[in-house]
Amino acid sequence: MFNKSIDTNAPIHKLISTRWSGRAYDPNRMLSRQQIISLLEAARWAPSCYGYQPWRYIVCDKLSNESSWSKALECLAEGNQVWAKNASLLLLACADSKNRNNDENRWGVYDTGSASENLCLQATALGLMAHQMGGFSVENSINYFNIPKRFIPMAIITVGYQLVENKIPKNMKEREYSDRVRNSLDMNFFEGTWDAPILLSR
Numbered sequence: 001m002f003n004k005s006i007d008t009n010a011p012i013h014k015l016i017s018t019r020w021s022g023r024a025y026d027p028n029r030m031l032s033r034q035q036i037i038s039l040l041e042a043a044r045w046a047p048s049c050y051g052y053q054p055w056r057y058i059v060c061d062k063l064s065n066e067s068s069w070s071k072a073l074e075c076l077a078e079g080n081q082v083w084a085k086n087a088s089l090l091l092l093a094c095a096d097s098k099n100r101n102n103d104e105n106r107w108g109v110y111d112t113g114s115a116s117e118n119l120c121l122q123a124t125a126l127g128l129m130a131h132q133m134g135g136f137s138v139e140n141s142i143n144y145f146n147i148p149k150r151f152i153p154m155a156i157i158t159v160g161y162q163l164v165e166n167k168i169p170k171n172m173k174e175r176e177y178s179d180r181v182r183n184s185l186d187m188n189f190f191e192g193t194w195d196a197p198i199l200l201s202r
Contacts, residue, residue: 042122
């Protein structure tokens with residue numbers, strides 16, 4: 001995966017700075033079972049409230065189960081299908097809305113997000129590309145994969161190898177090479193109280 005430089009106010013780990021959500025997947029390169037298990041182990045060891053681990057992932061590997069992979073692809077919005085069809089792995093991330101006592105688990109979604117980010121960082125470490133999407137049919141995903149009512153489908157994640165740069169289609173290059181942009185720190189991070197922008201130095 002080629003690097004896209006970013007500007008930071010302080011050094012951050014290379015694994016974080018090199019992770020980005022690409023779309024130009026190589027349709028001819030499949031993931032090995034060991035790579036898939038490595039991704040799942042990374043998600044498995046994410047932190048969670050009381051160690052409950054509310055996440056569930058439906059793994060749809062094009063190489064070993066093209067039927068489930070096709071179902072997951074069909075759940076995606078048409079605009080996402082256009083490029084996601086070239087990813088070798090599709091993962092449906094779901095969050096448990098209940099805790100061990102069957103009470104509402106208000107941290108389930110938060111914890112599932114942590115597990116998914118672990119998975120995406122592990123993909124980067126393996127030289128793979130991962131892209132999380134909210135553009136999918138929740139209703140179809142529930143029906144296609146028999147998801148119990150207590151679980152909330154949160155995202156579909158594509159994982160695969162990036163297409164070599166000289167083969168990226170012209171209609172994808174603008175998005176693939178676009179600058180990575182974030183809000184300035186003072187827009188999202190407050191010091192001591194709401195709306196008091198964090199200071200870069202004291």
